[in-house]
Amino acid sequence: MDQSKGRTGERFQWETGNLALTWLQLHLRPGMHTLETGCGQSTLACLQAGCIHEAITPSADEIASIQRVADQRGLDLSLVRFHHGFSQDILPHLKGHEDLDVAIIDGSHGFPLPGVDWLYMAPRLKVGGKMLIDDVDLWTGKILLDVLRREPGWRVNKVLHGRTAIVTKIAPFVARDWRQQPTVVARSWLPQAWRKFITSVQMLVDPMEVTAANDRS
Numbered sequence: 001m002d003q004s005k006g007r008t009g010e011r012f013q014w015e016t017g018n019l020a021l022t023w024l025q026l027h028l029r030p031g032m033h034t035l036e037t038g039c040g041q042s043t044l045a046c047l048q049a050g051c052i053h054e055a056i057t058p059s060a061d062e063i064a065s066i067q068r069v070a071d072q073r074g075l076d077l078s079l080v081r082f083h084h085g086f087s088q089d090i091l092p093h094l095k096g097h098e099d100l101d102v103a104i105i106d107g108s109h110g111f112p113l114p115g116v117d118w119l120y121m122a123p124r125l126k127v128g129g130k131m132l133i134d135d136v137d138l139w140t141g142k143i144l145l146d147v148l149r150r151e152p153g154w155r156v157n158k159v160l161h162g163r164t165a166i167v168t169k170i171a172p173f174v175a176r177d178w179r180q181q182p183t184v185v186a187r188s189w190l191p192q193a194w195r196k197f198i199t200s201v202q203m204l205v206d207p208m209e210v211t212a213a214n215d216r217s
Helices: 018-029 041-048 060-072 087-092 113-124 140-150 182-205 207-216
Strands: 001-005 011-013 033-037 053-059 079-083 100-105 124-132 154-160 164-169
Touching: 018 041, 018 124, 018 154, 018 164, 033 041, 033 113, 041 053, 041 079, 041 154, 053 060, 053 087, 060 079, 087 113, 100 113, 113 124, 113 140, 124 140, 140 154, 140 164, 140 182
Parallel strands: 033 053, 033 100, 053 079, 100 124
Antiparallel strands: 001 011, 124 164, 154 164
């Protein structure tokens, strides 16, 4: 992940690309409620805009670096609440429903954590609110983006430099069954059809063996 050296000489994570930071600077307003998994320049952008912000990171060094930089820039640290820990442990315990204006997914990119972050952050995002999903060029981010391109209740607005997706929540969140998720259906029908075809052929060739295999499973 890219790093940047701030005016203080401290090195800390960018967490989001330059265009994503520009987007935040253009769209954030004082008093907005924002939440991010990860911590870095996006945290400073939220503070600079006067947002009421929460950031989740397992790195105490990141938190300390952001606090030092924010203090030296004269930013109001009372606006931010840091949660020291992993997002999959912290997010289930945070309260709120449709209270967020902007949510940023830029924590762990290991499978399945971007999707886990989305699952817990989606109900908290207001209808009309924006979600930024960073590193969608990684397979784990791409899976989430591919689902949201066709998921009811979501609209993908743009992808900045092939890296950061800007997504709008356009309806209240629903955790849907796979049959109601167009991407899952589209990716599943061929494997399912092939499995049923093979089973049918096997039943014609040796029905007793297929029955015995099903009993063993």
